[in-house]
Amino acid sequence: MATVTAPAPMPATPRTRKVRGARRGAFGILFAPVTLLILLFLIPLLVMVQMSIVKFPPNTSSGYTLQHYVDVLTNDLNVHIAWTTMFIGTTAMVIMLAIAIPLAYYMVFKAGKLELFILLSLVLADELAPVVKIYAWQVILGRNGIINFFIPGPPVEWLLYSRFAVIVTLSTTYITYTTIPIYAAMKAIDPVVFESAVDLGAGWWPQTKKILIPLAAPGIFIAMILVYIPMLTDFVTSDIVGGAGSYMMGQRVRDLILQTGDWGSGSALNFIMLALSGVFSLVAFRLARLNRIDT
Amino acid sequence: MSAVGDRAGEIVVESCTKRFGSVTAVDDVTLTIPGGEFFSMLGPSGCGKTTTLRMIAGFETPDAGRILLQGGDVTFVPPPKRNVNMVFQAYGLFPHMTVAENIAFGPKIKKVDRSEIATRVADVVRTVQLDGMEDRRPAQLSGGQQQRVALARALVNRPAALLLDEPLGALDLKLRKEMQLELKDLQQRTGTTFVYVTHDQEEAMTMSDRIAVMNHGVVEQLATPRELYQRPASTFVAGFIGVSNLITMRVDRRESGLLTMDLGDGQRILAIDGGGTDAAPTITVRPEWIKLASDHTSERSSLVGGTVVDVVYLGSVTQMIVELATGERLTVHRLNDQVGAVEPRPGDRTTLHWAAEHSFVIGGSETIEVDASDRLTVASPDRGREG
Numbered sequence: 122m123a124t125v126t127a128p129a130p131m132p133a134t135p136r137t138r139k140v141r142g143a144r145r146g147a148f149g150i151l152f153a154p155v156t157l158l159i160l161l162f163l164i165p166l167l168v169m170v171q172m173s174i175v176k177f178p179p180n181t182s183s184g185y186t187l188q189h190y191v192d193v194l195t196n197d198l199n200v201h202i203a204w205t206t207m208f209i210g211t212t213a214m215v216i217m218l219a220i221a222i223p224l225a226y227y228m229v230f231k232a233g234k235l236e237l238f239i240l241l242s243l244v245l246a247d248e249l250a251p252v253v254k255i256y257a258w259q260v261i262l263g264r265n266g267i268i269n270f271f272i273p274g275p276p277v278e279w280l281l282y283s284r285f286a287v288i289v290t291l292s293t294t295y296i297t298y299t300t301i302p303i304y305a306a307m308k309a310i311d312p313v314v315f316e317s318a319v320d321l322g323a324g325w326w327p328q329t330k331k332i333l334i335p336l337a338a339p340g341i342f343i344a345m346i347l348v349y350i351p352m353l354t355d356f357v358t359s360d361i362v363g364g365a366g367s368y369m370m371g372q373r374v375r376d377l378i379l380q381t382g383d384w385g386s387g388s389a390l391n392f393i394m395l396a397l398s399g400v401f402s403l404v405a406f407r408l409a410r411l412n413r414i415d416t
Numbered sequence: 417m418s419a420v421g422d423r424a425g426e427i428v429v430e431s432c433t434k435r436f437g438s439v440t441a442v443d444d445v446t447l448t449i450p451g452g453e454f455f456s457m458l459g460p461s462g463c464g465k466t467t468t469l470r471m472i473a474g475f476e477t478p479d480a481g482r483i484l485l486q487g488g489d490v491t492f493v494p495p496p497k498r499n500v501n502m503v504f505q506a507y508g509l510f511p512h513m514t515v516a517e518n519i520a521f522g523p524k525i526k527k528v529d530r531s532e533i534a535t536r537v538a539d540v541v542r543t544v545q546l547d548g549m550e551d552r553r554p555a556q557l558s559g560g561q562q563q564r565v566a567l568a569r570a571l572v573n574r575p576a577a578l579l580l581d582e583p584l585g586a587l588d589l590k591l592r593k594e595m596q597l598e599l600k601d602l603q604q605r606t607g608t609t610f611v612y613v614t615h616d617q618e619e620a621m622t623m624s625d626r627i628a629v630m631n632h633g634v635v636e637q638l639a640t641p642r643e644l645y646q647r648p649a650s651t652f653v654a655g656f657i658g659v660s661n662l663i664t665m666r667v668d669r670r671e672s673g674l675l676t677m678d679l680g681d682g683q684r685i686l687a688i689d690g691g692g693t694d695a696a697p698t699i700t701v702r703p704e705w706i707k708l709a710s711d712h713t714s715e716r717s718s719l720v721g722g723t724v725v726d727v728v729y730l731g732s733v734t735q736m737i738v739e740l741a742t743g744e745r746l747t748v749h750r751l752n753d754q755v756g757a758v759e760p761r762p763g764d765r766t767t768l769h770w771a772a773e774h775s776f777v778i779g780g781s782e783t784i785e786v787d788a789s790d791r792l793t794v795a796s797p798d799r800g801r802e803g
Binding site (some may be wrong): 186314316317319320322323324325331332335336355370401412 | 475480501502504509512521522525528566570573758
C-alpha cells in the first residue's frame with residue numbers, strides 16, 4: 122500500500138509526512154477512475170437491481186417484490202433460451218480452444234519469425250468493427266454466398282440464419298481473446314521441458330496431455346473468463362446471422378426491455394446472468410490461480 | 417537391437433558428420449566409448465561437442481556416419497526409442513509436477529508396473545540423496561537439488577548410457593565442485609556409461625576416465641586427463657588444458673635425443689627430440705616445471721635469463737611473467753610452500769631453468785581463441801593476469 126514514497130518537501134516529522142503524502146498520492150491517482158467506475162457501472166447496476174425488485178408500474182408507493190425473479194425462473198421459454206445460449210456458447214468455446222491451443226503452441230514454439238506476424242494479425246482482426254465482421258459472414262454463408270458458390274447443387278440453407286452461423290461467427294469474433302492469454306501462458310514455458318519429455322519417451326499426445334495443457338492451464342482459464350461471458354450476453358451476432366433456433370439470452374433481455382417494455386423481467390433476468398457470470402469467473406479464476414506454477 | 421552381451425553401455429560414434437547450413441558442426445568424428453566409462457567431450461563453444469552428444473541422444477541425425485549403441489545401429493532411431501537418457505543444462509524439470517512425479521515420468525510413459533515404479537523411484541531418490549523431497553515442486557528446490565532431480569529422472573529409466581550436457585553450468589563454483597565429485601561417485605556406483613559435455617577443463621579433468629578435446633568439429637586429442645596434460649598433441653590442447661608456455665624453437669643441434677637452441681653465454685633451450693625434421697618447431701613447457709635461480713642445473717636443463725615483468729599472487733602459487741632476451745614471455749608458477757619467501761618484483765633480473773624432459777615438440781600451429789565467458793586459462797603467456 123504505502124510502499125510508494127512521494128517526495129515530502131517539508132520534513133518536519135519526516136516519517137509520518139512521507140506516509141501521509143504517499144496515501145494522498147495513491148488516493149489522488151485512483152480518484153478519477155474510481156469515480157468513473159461508480160458513475161458508469163455501479164449506478165446503472167443499482168438501477169437495474171431496483172428495477173428487478175420494484176412492483177410495476179414503478180412509482181413512489183408501488184413497493185418491492187421478488188415476483189419478477191419467480192416469473193423469469195419459472196418461464197419455460199427462458200429455460201429453453203438459456204439452454205440454447207449455453208449450447209451455442211459452449212460449442213463456440215470448444216471450437217475456439219481447439220484452434221487457439223495449437224495456434225498458440227505454434228506461435229510460441231514453431232513459428233519463429235512468423236510469430237509476430239500472427240500476433241499482429243490476431244490483434245488487427247480484433248480491431249475490425251464487430252458488426253462489419255458479422256456482416257462479412259453473411260456474405261460468406263448466405264444463400265448466394267461464397268461457400269454456396271463452390272458447393273454444387275441447390276444452395277445449402279442451414280449455413281446462414283442458424284445456430285451454425287452464430288457458432289461460426291462467434292468463434293471468429295472471440296478467437297483473439299482466446300488465443301492471447303493461452304499464448305502468454307505458453308510463452309512462460311521453457312521449451313527444454315518438451316525435449317526432456319521426448320528424451321523420457323513421451324510422444325506428442327503425452328507431451329500435450331501431461332506437459333503442454335497443464336502448463337498452459339492458467340491461460341486457458343483466463344481465456345474462458347474473457348470469452349465465455351461476453352458470448353453468453355451477445356445479441357448482435359444472433360440478430361444478424363442467427364435464426365429462430367439461435368435466439369439467445371442477450372436478445373431475450375434486450376427484447377424484454379426495449380420491445381415488450383417489461384423492465385422487471387428483463388432486469389431480473391439480467392441480474393441472474395450477472396450473478397452466474399460472477400460465479401463462473403470466480404471458479405475459473407480460482408482454477409487459473411491453482412494451476413499457476415511459480416518458477 | 418542385437419544382443420548386448422559384453423557391449424553393455426558401449427557407444428560408438430562412427431565417422432559422423434553434421435552440417436547446419438554451411439557450417440560443419442561435427443566433421444568426421446569417430447569415438448568408441450566402452451561401457452561403464454566416464455567419458456567427456458571438452459572444448460570451447462561451437463566445437464561440436466553438444467552436437468555430437470545430441471546425435472548420440474537422437475535429437476540430431478548425422479549427415480554421414482553411424483551411431484552404434486551396445487552394438488546396434490541407432491542412427492535413425494528417434495530419442496524415445498533409444499536406451500539412453502539426457503540431462504540438460506537447463507534441467508527441463510516439469511514445474512507442475514512434484515519431485516516424485518518428475519522422476520516417475522519416464523517409467524510411467526513406458527508403462528512400467530506401478531509397484532515397480534514406486535520401488536525404482538524410492539531407490540533412485542536414495543541414490544541421489546533427495547530423501548524427504550519427494551513431494552516438493554522443482555521451484556521449491558535449490559539449484560543443486562534440481563540438478564539431482566534431473567539426474568534421478570534420467571537414471572530411473574536404467575539407461576545404457578547417461579548423456580550430460582553441461583549439467584553443472586547453472587551452479588555456482590562451490591556447489592559445482594561438490595557435484596563434480598558426487599557425479600563421479602554416482603557414475604562409479606551405478607556403473608553407467610556417462611558421456612559428459614563441458615567447456616570447463618578442470619571439470620573434465622576431475623571426473624573423466626578419458627577426455628576427447630574437440631575444436632572446430634574435430635577431435636584434437638582423445639586421452640586420459642594425465643596424458644592430455646603431460647603430452648598434449650597440439651598447441652590447441654596444450655592451451656586448453658591448463659596453462660602452457662609455447663616457445664618457437666630454432667634447432668641449432670640435434671644430439672643424444674635432444675634438440676638444442678643455443679642462446680650464447682651458456683644459455684640454451686632444450687627439448688626432447690620427437691624425431692621431426694622441423695627447423696623451427698613449437699615446444700611446450702608447463703609453468704610449474706620452470707624454476708627460478710640457477711642452483712642444481714644439469715647439462716640436460718634449459719637455462720635462460722629474463723626480466724620479471726609481472727607477478728600475481730594466486731594463493732597456492734605465485735604466477736610470474738618473465739620476458740626473455742628474445743622477447744618471448746614465459747609464465748612461471750612458483751609453489752608458495754615457504755613462509756616469508758622472497759617474492760621477485762617486476763623489473764628483477766632472473767634466471768629460469770627446467771629439465772629437458774619437460775619440453776617437447778607439439779604439432780598444430782593453431783592458437784586458441786578464448787572468450788572471457790569460458791573461464792579458461794590461456795596458452796599465450798602475454799595474458800598476464802587471468803580473468
